[in-house]
Amino acid sequence: MADEKFLKDELKGFVPTPTAADIIRDVTRGSTVLKLGNVQPMTTETKKFPVMVSGPGAYWVGETERIKTDVAKWIFPEITAKKIGVIVPCSKEKLEDATIDVFAEIRPYIAEAFYKAIDAACLFGTNSPFTKSIYSSASDSGAIINEGTNDKLDLDISDVMALVEANGLDVNGFAAGYALKNSLRKLRDSNGNQLYVTGVDTQTLYSQPIEFSRTGAWDAKKARAIAADWKYAIVGVRDEITYEVLREATLQSVTMEDGNPLSLAENDMVAIKATMRIGFLPVKDGAFAVLAPKAGA
Structure with a gap:
């Protein structure tokens, strides 16, 4: 196709929309917090969410008596979306593939890394950027x-x-x-x-x-x-996932057979860094x- 984009020509940007949506669906299916929690879309970095913490009351009323009024109590907690990222190493040959095909192939790895980190942070505060778990x-x-x-x-x-x-x-x-x-x-x-x-x-x-x-x-x-x-x-979720292709980095968290960290340049590999933004707050x-x-x- 004439409009098909290849990874070597698009070294950074947004994950193609259909694939980004698929990744977010995979994250939602894998994450306990996203399946159970109150998930809301976010289009900006911060958003206030209306939460009713107590509702209006009802009263028995006699003939000709005035009906009492009551007011529901609302709070408006503000949530800030925080960046979460994963780096997936892959062969240099992937640079020759269509961008959408590359992300379709590594989609399960991205999704799994995201939902594990989201659950750990939201449930227990593990490596969390959020104020509460x-x-x-x-x-x-x-x-x-x-x-x-x-x-x-x-x-x-x-x-x-x-x-x-x-x-x-x-x-x-x-x-x-x-x-x-x-x-x-x-x-x-x-x-x-x-x-x-x-x-x-x-x-x-x-x-x-x-x-x-x-x-x-x-x-x-x-x-x-x-x-x-x-x-x-x-849980606030932004529906965009960004990516960047890394070609010179040393990945300290990846150990090769010789016991040394993975050096992309020395091992003739590339890595794709994907990031998304999530906000979270337990409000009661x-x-x-x-x-x-x-x-x-």
């Missing part, structure tokens, strides 16, 4: 229970849910690490029915969706599971509660 929000409100508080895991989880419910909120989903799956499969109610149910597209616990965060994102030392009213976990501490590992574990 879901774990720190629960910690600030004292909403943490250790596994083993009761003699059964399902009762521990119920108590964690109660911490959210005590604030007048409903748990509408769970996040957990993969290590919890085996324990959940063994849970039964008093009639012998499974409490943890797996379907074709959904997994539920206490009839609420549960998402398992990928290995590398979940901090098993801090939490076994998180129960939350996830509409108070606001009482909306999050954590089931922590057993004391002393």
Whole structure:
């Protein structure tokens, strides 16, 4: 095609729109926070999001009596989008390929790196640019229970849910690490029915969706599971992904067979640096509660 662009001629810029949209969809499918949270589009670096923290009341009214008025309480937290980046090494021959084909091939690697970093930062504050994480929000409100508080895991989880419910909120989903799956499969109610149910597209616990965060994102030392009213976990997503081709860099995080870092020039390779912008803020501490590992574990 006459308008086809090749990587060697387009060494930096925006990832082609269709592929960028595919990458963002892959990130959303892989990220626990993006699947459960309140995801909002961002077109600028900062954005204020209206959040109603208490609604208007209704009153019983007698004949000819004036109806009382009440005002809903709103807050307008401001979220700032932060840059997240990944570098994917590839052969120098990729420079001869069409830009859209290159990104279609490395798309899974970009998406996986993004969603692991997003979950780690938003859930636990790991390497995070954000002021708060879901774990720190629960910690600030004292909403943490250790596994083993009761003699059964399902009762521990119920108590964690109660911490959210005590604030007048409903748990509408769970996040957990993969290590919890085996324990959940063994849970039964008093009639012998499974409490943890797996379907074709959904997994539920206490009839609420549960998402398992990928290995590398979940901090098993801090939490076994998180129960939350996830509409108070606001995630702002900018729909553009930028890229830059690196040809001379040394990648300290990539070790070659000789034990030395990858030098793109010496190893006759290139690397593609992709970046996107994400904003995050848990806006209500009482909306999050954590089931922590057993004391002393």
